[in-house]
Amino acid sequence: MMERRTFADREDVLGAVMLAPALAYVIVLVGVPFVLAIVLSFSNATAGSLSFGWAGLGNYAAILGDPIFLRALRNSAVVTVGTQLLVVILATAAAQVFRATFRGKRFARFVLLLPWAVPVSLAAIAWTWIFDSTFSVINWTLKASGLLHGWLYWLGDPGLALTAIIIVQAWRIFPFATVIVLAGLASIPQEIVEAAVVDGAGFWRRLFQVELPLLLPVVAVAVLFGVVYTATDLGVVYILTGGGPANTTHVLPTLAFQRGILGADLGQGAAIAVFLLPFLIVVAVAMLRLARRAEVGGAAR
Amino acid sequence: MTRAALRRVTRRAALYAAALGFIGFAGFPFYWMLVTAFKQNRDLYVGASDLSHVPWIFNDPPTLEHVKLLFGQTDFPHWVLNTLLVVAAVVIITVAVAVPAGYSLARLAGRWGERLGMGIFFTYLIPPTLLFVPFARLVSLLGLQNSLASLVLIYPTMTIPFCTWLVMGFLRSVPWEIEEQAMIDGYSRLAVIVKVAPRLIVPGILTVIVFTFTLVMQEFVYALTFISSVDKMTVSLGVPIALVRGDVYHWGALMAAALFTSIPLAIVYNVFIDRFIQGFTMGAVKG
Numbered sequence: 232m233m234e235r236r237t238f239a240d241r242e243d244v245l246g247a248v249m250l251a252p253a254l255a256y257v258i259v260l261v262g263v264p265f266v267l268a269i270v271l272s273f274s275n276a277t278a279g280s281l282s283f284g285w286a287g288l289g290n291y292a293a294i295l296g297d298p299i300f301l302r303a304l305r306n307s308a309v310v311t312v313g314t315q316l317l318v319v320i321l322a323t324a325a326a327q328v329f330r331a332t333f334r335g336k337r338f339a340r341f342v343l344l345l346p347w348a349v350p351v352s353l354a355a356i357a358w359t360w361i362f363d364s365t366f367s368v369i370n371w372t373l374k375a376s377g378l379l380h381g382w383l384y385w386l387g388d389p390g391l392a393l394t395a396i397i398i399v400q401a402w403r404i405f406p407f408a409t410v411i412v413l414a415g416l417a418s419i420p421q422e423i424v425e426a427a428v429v430d431g432a433g434f435w436r437r438l439f440q441v442e443l444p445l446l447l448p449v450v451a452v453a454v455l456f457g458v459v460y461t462a463t464d465l466g467v468v469y470i471l472t473g474g475g476p477a478n479t480t481h482v483l484p485t486l487a488f489q490r491g492i493l494g495a496d497l498g499q500g501a502a503i504a505v506f507l508l509p510f511l512i513v514v515a516v517a518m519l520r521l522a523r524r525a526e527v528g529g530a531a532r
Numbered sequence: 533m534t535r536a537a538l539r540r541v542t543r544r545a546a547l548y549a550a551a552l553g554f555i556g557f558a559g560f561p562f563y564w565m566l567v568t569a570f571k572q573n574r575d576l577y578v579g580a581s582d583l584s585h586v587p588w589i590f591n592d593p594p595t596l597e598h599v600k601l602l603f604g605q606t607d608f609p610h611w612v613l614n615t616l617l618v619v620a621a622v623v624i625i626t627v628a629v630a631v632p633a634g635y636s637l638a639r640l641a642g643r644w645g646e647r648l649g650m651g652i653f654f655t656y657l658i659p660p661t662l663l664f665v666p667f668a669r670l671v672s673l674l675g676l677q678n679s680l681a682s683l684v685l686i687y688p689t690m691t692i693p694f695c696t697w698l699v700m701g702f703l704r705s706v707p708w709e710i711e712e713q714a715m716i717d718g719y720s721r722l723a724v725i726v727k728v729a730p731r732l733i734v735p736g737i738l739t740v741i742v743f744t745f746t747l748v749m750q751e752f753v754y755a756l757t758f759i760s761s762v763d764k765m766t767v768s769l770g771v772p773i774a775l776v777r778g779d780v781y782h783w784g785a786l787m788a789a790a791l792f793t794s795i796p797l798a799i800v801y802n803v804f805i806d807r808f809i810q811g812f813t814m815g816a817v818k819g
Contacts, residue, residue: 239720245640246641250632250637250641252628253630253632253652257652257655260686261689264670265658265662265663271669328550328554339554341798343558344801344802345798346558350750350751350793352752352768352769352772353794355772356771356790357564360783360786361561368587371587374580375583402558410805411809463659466753492665504662504665508662515654
């Protein structure tokens with residue numbers, strides 16, 4: 232019997248062998264670069280040469296004294312929070328619509344998922360055309376319906392450009408959030424909802440006092456992914472405004488790209504990107520807590 | 533009409549109105565791509581301040597001019613080919629690495645599987661915009677700058693974590709009995725993995741392939757960082773960056789490219805959406 236317990240039956244060995252390539256890939260090409268991203272932010276590395284020296288806190292001092300960076304940091308926060316507010320409202324409303332049955336629902340679902348399926352960069356270029364300073368169809372429609380008398384330079388005015396960025400981000404993310412909320416709605420035990428109806432709760436009461444509290448963990452998941460998708464996105468701003476006009480609409484990723492890659496100042500680019508970490512840490516901690524709660528809830532059931 | 537019937541009709545009307553609103557918001561840019569891609573230039577480039585010219589419809593007959601330009605005189609076909617090459621290579625790497633890992637976490641690693649799986653999944657949250665600076669350095673160290681190989685090397689850092697998690701979750705829904713029976717029938721553990729398990733994981737592998745395909749089609753940040761010459765670009769990079777000649781935007785061709793790229797992705801998403809969602813919600817949504 233002993234000699235039958237060969238390699239082919241050792242679960243621990245097999246498990247380790249099968250897991251090793253994935254673990255190696257993740258450690259070497261995500262873990263190490265992640266550390267390197269932080270290390271580089273304390274260096275004066277440039278794209279031109281491979282040797283680099285330490286800059287201490289030099290990069291951080293430089294960017295913290297730079298109004299363009301501070302503006303980008305604020306823009307990142309504004310866009311991320313603004314987008315999530317819009318997404319939560321749109322997604323809970325859309326989920327209420329899409330849980331009902333109606334004619335043409337399959338087609339409606341197909342259209343709803345389009346913004347999520349299309350590559351970010353292609354969506355951004357389409358929106359650039361929609362917001363065009365001369366040919367904007369939005370301006371035409373507003374003017375034709377009598378709502379607009381002047382002219383909106385969507386991507387030429389800092390305030391409007393940030394609004395445009397938030398609209399595009401919300402447009403891109405709300406379908407994903409809707410689908411997640413729908414999955415959450417489907418998982419609410421039917422007895423609870425029925426009991427509320429029997430007790431005389433109408434649509435709004437059922438929505439706000441029964442379903443939304445139960446949906447909270449699911450909405451949280453949607454928001455957390457939304458934060459990651461918005462705060463770390465480069466494509467929308469890069470293509471829509473390129474950070475302009477006059478560097479007023481940069482977000483952290485576009486500024487990091489401009490300084491680190493285009494400007495070849497890897498150290499400063501890395502330091503700017505490091506400011507994405509607070510966003511990510513908040514998300515990671517919240518996710519862990521949610522996952523633990525799901526685990527505990529699962530065990531209790 | 534009774535009060536109750538009236539209320540029902542109003543509610544149906546409100547439902548359809550809301551549905552139309554959401555479809556309008558979500559679908560409007562795609563309608564705009566469609567209209568732009570097939571409009572004649574003299575119909576397309578009329579300033580929006582001219583209220584007598586309705587931009588929402590074809591005022592002149594549609595044309596294939598932009599589509600011909602896109603396929604005949606731009607690098608678009610070349611980018612499609614590049615993208616498919618990268619997709620194929622990344623799919624092979626991802627399946628070869630993530631599927632065994634997912635199996636190991638679900639079936640072999642015992643109680644450590646869940647924790648380790650979540651750890652690997654979390655790396656999916658580390659964004660390209662944090663890693664592109666060190667990767668730019670790594671890629672130039674390896675001499676891979678401006679090559680498709682750089683994308684083939686780096687894209688699995690995004691696909692492997694998510695797909696390992698997907699396969700692990702998928703295998704949990706596959707009953708263990710089939711494999712157990714095979715072992716009772718005298719198969720070794722290894723023989724079960726090689727001969728029995730692959731048949732069971734096929735739907736999971738399909739999801740992995742589809743996820744990888746969509747991710748490679750959509751990726752922009754790394755492509756923008758590593759690739760500089762036009763003939764090495766992928767679709768999602770080439771269209772917004774290289775179809776713009778100097779200051780001249782060929783909007784018709786641009787929108788045609790965006791439209792043709794979106795359609796296959798949209799179809800794939802509709803079919804696989806539920807599997808992706810299971811992955812994203814990580815058990816926060818349990819039936």
